[in-house]
Amino acid sequence: MTSTYDFIIVGGGTAGLVVANRLTENPKIQVLVFEAGKNHADDPRVKTPALYSTLFGTEAHWGFETSPQPNLENRKINISPGRALGGSSAVNAEVFVPPSKTIIDAWVRLGNLGWDWNIMKPYYAKMHSVQKVTPEMSERMGIGLGEGCECSGPIQTSYSPNYGGPVPQPWNKTFENAGYKMTGDPFHGSGSGAFQMLASIDPVTHERSYAVTAYYAPIAARKNLHVLTECTVENITFKKEGSDYEATGIQFIQDGQAITANASREVILAAGTLQSPKILELSGIGDSKLLNSLGIEVLVDNPHVGENLQDHIWCGIGFEAKDDIPTLDALKRQEPDAMAAAMAEYASTKTGPLASLGLSSFAYLPLLHTAGQATLKELLDGKIGQSSSSNHPASQDYYDIARSILEDNNDASIAMLSAATQIAGARDYSLGNVLGKFISIVLLLSNPLSRGSVHITSASVNDAPSIDPRYLSHALDLEIYARHMQYLEELVTTEPFASALIKPNGRMTSLKSCKDDLEAAKEHIRRNATSMWHPTSTCAMLPKDQGGVVDERLRVYGTKKLRIVDASVMPLIPRANIQSSVYAVAERAADLIKEDYWACYYGSN
Ligand SMILES: Cc1cc2nc3c(=O)[nH]c(=O)nc-3n(C[C@H](O)[C@H](O)[C@H](O)COP(=O)(O)OP(=O)(O)OC[C@H]3O[C@@H](n4cnc5c(N)ncnc54)[C@H](O)[C@@H]3O)c2cc1C
Numbered sequence: 001m002t003s004t005y006d007f008i009i010v011g012g013g014t015a016g017l018v019v020a021n022r023l024t025e026n027p028k029i030q031v032l033v034f035e036a037g038k039n040h041a042d043d044p045r046v047k048t049p050a051l052y053s054t055l056f057g058t059e060a061h062w063g064f065e066t067s068p069q070p071n072l073e074n075r076k077i078n079i080s081p082g083r084a085l086g087g088s089s090a091v092n093a094e095v096f097v098p099p100s101k102t103i104i105d106a107w108v109r110l111g112n113l114g115w116d117w118n119i120m121k122p123y124y125a126k127m128h129s130v131q132k133v134t135p136e137m138s139e140r141m142g143i144g145l146g147e148g149c150e151c152s153g154p155i156q157t158s159y160s161p162n163y164g165g166p167v168p169q170p171w172n173k174t175f176e177n178a179g180y181k182m183t184g185d186p187f188h189g190s191g192s193g194a195f196q197m198l199a200s201i202d203p204v205t206h207e208r209s210y211a212v213t214a215y216y217a218p219i220a221a222r223k224n225l226h227v228l229t230e231c232t233v234e235n236i237t238f239k240k241e242g243s244d245y246e247a248t249g250i251q252f253i254q255d256g257q258a259i260t261a262n263a264s265r266e267v268i269l270a271a272g273t274l275q276s277p278k279i280l281e282l283s284g285i286g287d288s289k290l291l292n293s294l295g296i297e298v299l300v301d302n303p304h305v306g307e308n309l310q311d312h313i314w315c316g317i318g319f320e321a322k323d324d325i326p327t328l329d330a331l332k333r334q335e336p337d338a339m340a341a342a343m344a345e346y347a348s349t350k351t352g353p354l355a356s357l358g359l360s361s362f363a364y365l366p367l368l369h370t371a372g373q374a375t376l377k378e379l380l381d382g383k384i385g386q387s388s389s390s391n392h393p394a395s396q397d398y399y400d401i402a403r404s405i406l407e408d409n410n411d412a413s414i415a416m417l418s419a420a421t422q423i424a425g426a427r428d429y430s431l432g433n434v435l436g437k438f439i440s441i442v443l444l445l446s447n448p449l450s451r452g453s454v455h456i457t458s459a460s461v462n463d464a465p466s467i468d469p470r471y472l473s474h475a476l477d478l479e480i481y482a483r484h485m486q487y488l489e490e491l492v493t494t495e496p497f498a499s500a501l502i503k504p505n506g507r508m509t510s511l512k513s514c515k516d517d518l519e520a521a522k523e524h525i526r527r528n529a530t531s532m533w534h535p536t537s538t539c540a541m542l543p544k545d546q547g548g549v550v551d552e553r554l555r556v557y558g559t560k561k562l563r564i565v566d567a568s569v570m571p572l573i574p575r576a577n578i579q580s581s582v583y584a585v586a587e588r589a590a591d592l593i594k595e596d597y598w599a600c601y602y603g604s605n
Contacts, residue, residue: 005032008263013087015566015586016270017211022590036232037083047207050354071472089210096198099574101189111543127583131158131203142172146187154214158203160360171361174497197362206350236283247562273535273568277306300558309452310573315529316426316442320506327437328421364412389474390451415444415576427509446575449474482521489515539568565589
C-alpha cells in the first residue's frame, strides 16, 4: 500500500464494488477500497442460493438489531447488513425486482434533478442480464413480461429452476380471476398484478451472482485497484477550504495502529445505510447536539445525518397445502434426511431445492381494489392520514407521493411473495416450525410513511449504532398493511390456486382468522412483522433545506471531495426489494464522478 490514491472507497459492499470497478476502467486512476469484512467468495453458504439464512450470526454479518419497537410488541428486530466483501449482496436473499417508474420519478419530485426514470432505466439495464426464457418455461410459469429489456450487465439473473415448484403455475391466473390482471410490465417500471420474479442467481453456475462475482472478480487483477479486507475505517480526515471542509483521506486501524491513507481526488463513502451516517458522525458531520455530547469536534452541523430511515417490513400467513403438493417444509424444519438429500443433489448436479431461493411468484397490489374508494378516502382524509411519523422537512411531499400511489389502481401499496413452505414472519412466532406442509404468502409494505433514525452512541467505530426504524409509527402504515393482510384468506380461496394447492378446511399459521377482523390482522402484524433488510435514506439525496445530506451529484453538503454512494442516499425507498436500485444508483454515481473528472476519463490522454 502506498499512502496516496486518487479515490478511496470506504466499504467494499454492493455499491462500493460497482464504483471501484467503473473508476478503475482508466488504468491511470488508482483506487483503494477498505472493507471491514473478509472475502467469503469461496464460502458455500454464500455461493449456494438457498443457504443465505444460515449466514445470520456468523462473521459475515454485522449482527445489528433495532431498539425495541413499540408498535411491534417491543421486539428488537434483526436488521443485520452483510460484513463481507460484496457487503449485503453477499448475504441477501437474491430476490431481484426492478423498481417502479413512479418512485424513481418521485426522486425528482423531491428535488433531485437528473434522477428520473428515463435517466435511470439505462443504468438498470447496464447492471444486470436476464436468463433466456424457453417456450416451455414461459408456458409453465406464465413468464412473458420484460420483453425488450436490453440488459447486458454483470449481475446474472434467472427464473426459479424446475419451474419454481407448485406455486407459479396457478399464480398469475388466480390474480386475473381475482380482478388483478397485470396492468403493465413491472420489468419496465409499471403495473400492478402478478408475475414471476427474477433472482440474482447465475443460470449457468447456479450460484449467487453478486457484487464480488460480477463487479470484482473479473477485474481483480487490475494493477490500479487495491482492495484491503478486514480493515475498518474509523473516520474521514479533512482540511479547511474556505467555508467548507475538504476530505483528504481516511484513518483506519491496523494491528492496533492508527494509519492514514490519502485521497488526492475524493473519498467515497459506501458503508451502507446503517454505517455511512456513523462514519460521517465520527468524522464531525451530523447533529451538533449529538456530536458535542460525545466529545466529537463539529465540522458540519447537519441534523439530518442518520434521520429519515425507511425500511420495508414483511409479514404473512401460511395455509396448509394439499397432501400431494411437494413443499420445502421438511427442509425448513431441518429434517436430516431432507437436508442430506438436498445437499447431495446440489453437490452433484447443482439442482434441487438449494439451487433456488424457494420464492418465485410475486405480485403488486393496490389497496383501492380491496378496501374500496370510500374506505381509502376516509383513511387518507381523516386523522390517520394526516398524522405524522416525524417532523422531517419533506414530510408533506412524502405524504403527497404516497397518497397519489394509493389512489392509483395501476400502482401498488403492497408487494406479495409466495413460497411452498412455512416461513418465519408468515406464521405466529409462538407456533415455531409446525409439522405439515404449507403455502405461505408474505406481504411487504411498499411505501411506508414511518421514518426512523440511526446514530452513533459513542465516539468509537467499534460500537454498534443505535437503530430505531420506528416501524408503523405513521398510523396509516398499519391501516393499509392490515387491510391487505385480511385479503389473503380470500385470495387463497380463488381458483385455480384453491383447488391446485390449498387443503380444504386446512390449518393456518396465524393465531386467528383475519378475514373479517381488522383488529386480528393488526395484532398478527404487531406480533410477527419483521424487517426485510432494506434500510435506506439516512444520508438522503435532497435539497439541504428539505433534509438533505447529499446533493444530486451525491456530494456531502458542507464538504468538498466527499461523496456517498450506497442505499443511504435514496431519497425514497423503492416499492419492493432494493438491490437492483442500489446497483443502478452506483452505476449512475460512477458516471457522475467520471463527468466531474472529465479530462481524466474522457480526455485525449
Ligand atoms: C439479509 C439480507 C437479505 C436481503 N435480501 C434482499 C433481497 O432478497 N433482494 C433485494 O433486492 N435486496 C435484499 N437485501 C438488501 C440489499 O442487499 C441491500 O440493500 C444492498 O446490498 C445494500 O448495498 P449497500 O452498498 O448500500 O451496502 P452494503 O452492501 O451493506 O455495503 C456496505 C459495506 O461497507 C462495509 N463497511 C461498513 N462500515 C465500514 C467501515 N467502517 N470500514 C470499512 N468497511 C465498512 C460493510 O462491511 C459492507 O461490506 C437484503 C439485505 C440483507 C442484509
